[in-house]
Amino acid sequence: MPAHTTPAANATANTRGSMACMAAGQVVFAGSGPGDADLLTVKAMRALQEADVILYDRLVSDEIMALAGPQAVLENVGKEGFGAQVSQDEINARLVAHAKAGRKVLRLKAGDPTIFARLDEELTVCEEAGIATQIIPGITAASAAVASIGQSLTQRGRNTSVRFITGHAMTGFADHDWAALARPGEMAAVYMGKKSARFVQGRLIMHGADRATPVTIVENASRPEQRVLETNLDRLPADLDAAGFDGPALTFLGLAPRKAAAALTDLKTELA
Ligand SMILES: C[S@@+](CC[C@H](N)C(=O)[O-])C[C@H]1O[C@@H](n2cnc3c(N)ncnc32)[C@H](O)[C@@H]1O
Secondary structure: OOOOOOEEEEEEHOOOOOOOOOOOOOEEEEEEEEOOOHOHHHHHHHHHHHHEEEEEOOOOHHHHHOOOOOOOEEEEOOOOOOOOOOOHHHHHHHHHHHOOOOOOOOEEEOOOOOOOOOOHHHHHHHHHHOOEEEEEEEOOOOHHHHHHOOOOEEEEOOEEOOOOEEOOOOOOEEOOHHHOOOOHHHHHHHHOOOOOHHHHHHHHHHHHOOOOOOOEEEOOOOOOOEEEEEEEEOHHHHHHHHOOOOOEEEEEEEOOHHHHHHHHHHHHHHHO
């Protein structure tokens, strides 16, 4: 084997067949997807049914939690916005304690556990305690939201890259490369972006972004109560306030729903 290759770290997660998905004393980190239970992976579904204890986040839907096995003890460790219901230290301690007690532990996170989900902190704590781990990916909110507006995250001739950014960081609103984001044709998916909408608008306009840049916000993507707000950079904070979204929302900078985007292109062609 060449020196730079290693066996797949997540090898157990890729094993198919009738083998159990979880082992006693192991922590499985799985994504629950955006909310619709039909968007759960088969592997995450099996983990839900096998787990002895499930530590789950606030955004994991009730519909998905209803799929847990009857033996499972359910622990809601949800955090909200800038505050915390159960501290990260407490979550870490519970993961280790449950695994050390020989339980099959499922740490269920909304969307994909590798995106804005503090996965590494929890993995490190498990590693330091000598606990085996496994990661089961999930459908992230941006993928579900973009599908709901009939668009794709990249498109030949439109954008060759897309950024996943967060609206807030540990110390407040998150800073980004605003000059790059303000360039025509840029596309970004903003997670946790409701409170920072006015800040993002200000930074982008300060760096020369066109006020007419399309912006789309999808609240509760994939859930029955899903709502879509179609606006532009100029109107973003006002329209978002008026919409009164109180569910999880994903903001697309530089992207309009498919029909609206087609109408804009037609208009530009007529005016040319
Ligand atoms: C802490 S982040 C977790 C992201 C998650 N790991 C993922 O991959 O989707 C929480 C943010 O994800 C977004 N989000 C999660 N589920 C969503 C949904 N169903 N619809 C819209 N946005 C969602 C919102 O921006 C929310 O504030």
